[in-house]
Amino acid sequence: MAEKKALRWAILGTGVVANEMAQALTNAGKEIYAVGNRTYDKAVDFAQKYHIKKVYQDFHEMFTDEAVDVIYLTTPHNTHIDFMREAIKHGKHLLCEKSITLNSRELNEAVEAAKEKNLVLGEAMTIYHMPIYKKLREYMASGKLGKVNLIQLNFGSYKAYDMNNRFFNMSLAGGALLDIGVYAFSLARSFLDSKPNEILSKVQYAASGADEKSGFVMTNKEGQMVVASLSLHSKQPKRAVISCEHGYIEIMEYPRAEEAVIIDAETGERTVLRVGEQKKALQYEMEDMEAAIAGDIALMRLADTIDVMAMMSEIRTEWNMYYPSETPGEIL
Numbered sequence: 491m492a493e494k495k496a497l498r499w500a501i502l503g504t505g506v507v508a509n510e511m512a513q514a515l516t517n518a519g520k521e522i523y524a525v526g527n528r529t530y531d532k533a534v535d536f537a538q539k540y541h542i543k544k545v546y547q548d549f550h551e552m553f554t555d556e557a558v559d560v561i562y563l564t565t566p567h568n569t570h571i572d573f574m575r576e577a578i579k580h581g582k583h584l585l586c587e588k589s590i591t592l593n594s595r596e597l598n599e600a601v602e603a604a605k606e607k608n609l610v611l612g613e614a615m616t617i618y619h620m621p622i623y624k625k626l627r628e629y630m631a632s633g634k635l636g637k638v639n640l641i642q643l644n645f646g647s648y649k650a651y652d653m654n655n656r657f658f659n660m661s662l663a664g665g666a667l668l669d670i671g672v673y674a675f676s677l678a679r680s681f682l683d684s685k686p687n688e689i690l691s692k693v694q695y696a697a698s699g700a701d702e703k704s705g706f707v708m709t710n711k712e713g714q715m716v717v718a719s720l721s722l723h724s725k726q727p728k729r730a731v732i733s734c735e736h737g738y739i740e741i742m743e744y745p746r747a748e749e750a751v752i753i754d755a756e757t758g759e760r761t762v763l764r765v766g767e768q769k770k771a772l773q774y775e776m777e778d779m780e781a782a783i784a785g786d787i788a789l790m791r792l793a794d795t796i797d798v799m800a801m802m803s804e805i806r807t808e809w810n811m812y813y814p815s816e817t818p819g820e821i822l
Contacts, residue, residue: 497780498523500544500552502573503564504536507587507614507772511562512540514773526552553580560783562614562776563587566656568663568815571596574611578603583610585779588676589668590795592813593821594803597796610782612790617676619774619789621766622747626739629763630681635752636735638681643674643718643744646703646726653698657722663813665700666720667802673745674730675798678708678716681732685797686710693809696722701811708801746771 499515501508504527515522522542526549527533537545546552552561553576560583563573567589574591577584578600590613591597604611617623630638647670649657656662657669679685686708696702703721719726732739737755741747746768752761766774778789803821812818 494784496521497559497783498557499560499562499776500524500526500555500558501536501562501564502526502549502552504529504532505564508536508562508564509539511564511614511772511776512536512542514770514776516540517770518773518776520776524552524555524558526550550576553577553582558582560585560610560779566662567668568592568661568813571600574600575603578607578609578611581607581609583779583783585612585614585775587614589613589663589672589799589802591799592663592668592816593806594796594800595821597799601792601796610779610787610790612779612782612792613795614772614775615672615676615791615795616746616771616775617673617680617744618791618794619778620747620771621774622741622750622763623677623680625763625765626750627680629752630734635737635739637712638683638714638732638734640714640731640733641678641681641716642729642731642733643678643716644726644729645670645674645745646719646721646724648725649722651696651723653696658696658698658700658702660699661814664696664698665702665811666704666722667701667805669722671704671718671720671802672798673728674718674720675801676794677730677744678718679794679797679801680791682710682714682716683712684710686716686801689801689805689808691805691808693811695811699811701809706805743768 524544525533525542526546533545563586658664688709690707693704706718708716728743730741730744741750748766748768749764782790
């Protein structure tokens with residue numbers, strides 16, 4: 491039997507997460523075929539660091555390079571849709587950093603284009619790929635805890651007030667919702683029976699017009715509820731509590747969790763589940779992406795990605811908060 495051909499990865503961008511993925515690929519024994527960046531010298535430095543042979547003088551050449559199988563897209567999310575259009579047009583599978591696009595209109599376009607070309611499009615959302623969440627979803631499917639009734643989520647970072655950085659800059663699609671809210675909503679959606687159909691929210695804006703902090707109460711047709719709070723200028727624990735009929739699950743540092751505590755509602759007994767390693771978060775994403783390309787497409791949880799983007803687009807429409815590249819009222 492012929493040995494399966496190794497996929498050739500290319501990385502677009504050279505920032506923090508690009509470095510993390512390069513390390514993940516290297517640690518997993520994968521060869522990174524190529525790298526591209528707007529600033530050529532940064533791409534050269536990145537290539538030297540990770541022993542990458544191919545560096546594009548013009549990063550757009552990555553999309554037309556027939557040797558590239560899959561692209562890891564790490565640029566700011568306001569740039570994603572244009573790069574996705576080019577990559578899909580030329581037959582590249584795409585693993586795209588969160589938030590995968592700015593809005594539902596962009597995502598729906600990309601999903602349809604990838605479907606037509608029989609390509610895998612996935613969001614690099616740690617919550618879909620960390621082993622602890624796969625284990626918890628199996629546990630929930632067993633029925634031991636009963637129905638999910640309430641999910642509570644916090645995520646707060648302290649970012650200095652610099653309205654030019656990506657966290658607050660509207661031209662770079664700044665704001666808490668797309669930057670950190672996507673984690674909270676992705677966790678919630680992956681444990682709900684269906685997408686919330688009612689969302690109440692309250693938002694406060696930074697001086698730039700980006701959403702600085704916000705709170706949400708959501709319900710779906712099954713009566714399940716989500717309560718979430720986000721902030722970019724006050725630290726909060728990254729804490730999730732999934733409350734069910736017969737107990738609850740507590741998860742700390744949930745974006746890259748490796749542990750969860752299950753508490754029995756009647757006896758108070760605590761069961762600790764520990765699976766996977768935080769430091770391998772991007773390796774798990776990469777492994778699931780390769781498995782999806784090989785045929786196990788469900789691993790990318792694209793339906794959840796679509797639902798989460800719809801939730802965020804509905805909320806921003808309600809807020810009347812749009813980015814410069816968007817047409818008000820036309821992001822759904």
